[in-house]
Amino acid sequence: MLRIVMYPHPALRYKSRPVERIDDTLREQVREMFSLMYAARGIGLAANQVALPLRVFVLNLTADPEQADQERVFINPQIVKRHSSLVEEEGCLSFPGLYTSVHRAKRIKVRAFGLDGQMFETEAEDLLSRAIQHELDHLDGVLFIDHLGADGKAKVAAKLKEFEGMFTAARQAGEIADEATLKRQLDTLARGEVESVS
Ligand code: ZN
Numbered sequence: 669m670l671r672i673v674m675y676p677h678p679a680l681r682y683k684s685r686p687v688e689r690i691d692d693t694l695r696e697q698v699r700e701m702f703s704l705m706y707a708a709r710g711i712g713l714a715a716n717q718v719a720l721p722l723r724v725f726v727l728n729l730t731a732d733p734e735q736a737d738q739e740r741v742f743i744n745p746q747i748v749k750r751h752s753s754l755v756e757e758e759g760c761l762s763f764p765g766l767y768t769s770v771h772r773a774k775r776i777k778v779r780a781f782g783l784d785g786q787m788f789e790t791e792a793e794d795l796l797s798r799a800i801q802h803e804l805d806h807l808d809g810v811l812f813i814d815h816l817g818a819d820g821k822a823k824v825a826a827k828l829k830e831f832e833g834m835f836t837a838a839r840q841a842g843e844i845a846d847e848a849t850l851k852r853q854l855d856t857l858a859r860g861e862v863e864s865v866s
Pocket residue numbers: 759760761762802803806
């Protein structure tokens with residue numbers, strides 16, 4: 669059972685490893701990621717956000733499970749071109765209720781593998797471009813708040829403190845393992861020795 673982890677869970681700061689094999693386990697994990705994303709009414713979810721240190725993210729800009737034909741899966745993605753930049757408001761399922769303006773490239777070209785194992789290249793603009801950049805950042809342990817300037821950081825500081833407080837409380841209640849245990853679990857997962865953390 670996967671679940672979406674919240675800031676400041678260490679999985680969100682983990683640099684994920686490339687996927688080496690597209691198998692039933694991965695296909696199931698991707699299915700579960702879509703379910704969690706729809707349940708949270710999101711348009712994108714990265715594997716780091718479900719504490720899986722794998723270079724995979726899923727998107728459906730409609731956020732509508734009925735529109736499954738809009739689902740996209742990006743495995744081992746790379747941005748190969750970026751054009752101009754645009755500031756728009758952004759949110760993240762690991763920061764519920766926090767929205768802030770972030771600079772992103774307006775247009776990108778991205779290369780990735782699909783669940784069928786085929787490499788594809790796609791050009792993306794505006795919301796799709798933004799979502800891909802946001803999710804790809806997750807795979808490197810980078811969060812949207814990292815792109816803020818001093819003013820932006822000051823604006824979100826109180827909300828981040830709130831998230832940190834909730835995380836500490838959950839940890840004290842025994843719902844989240846200590847830092848060293850989580851780090852060990854993530855390292856084990858990244859080496860591909862187990863399929864998920866309970
Ligand atoms: Zn996010």
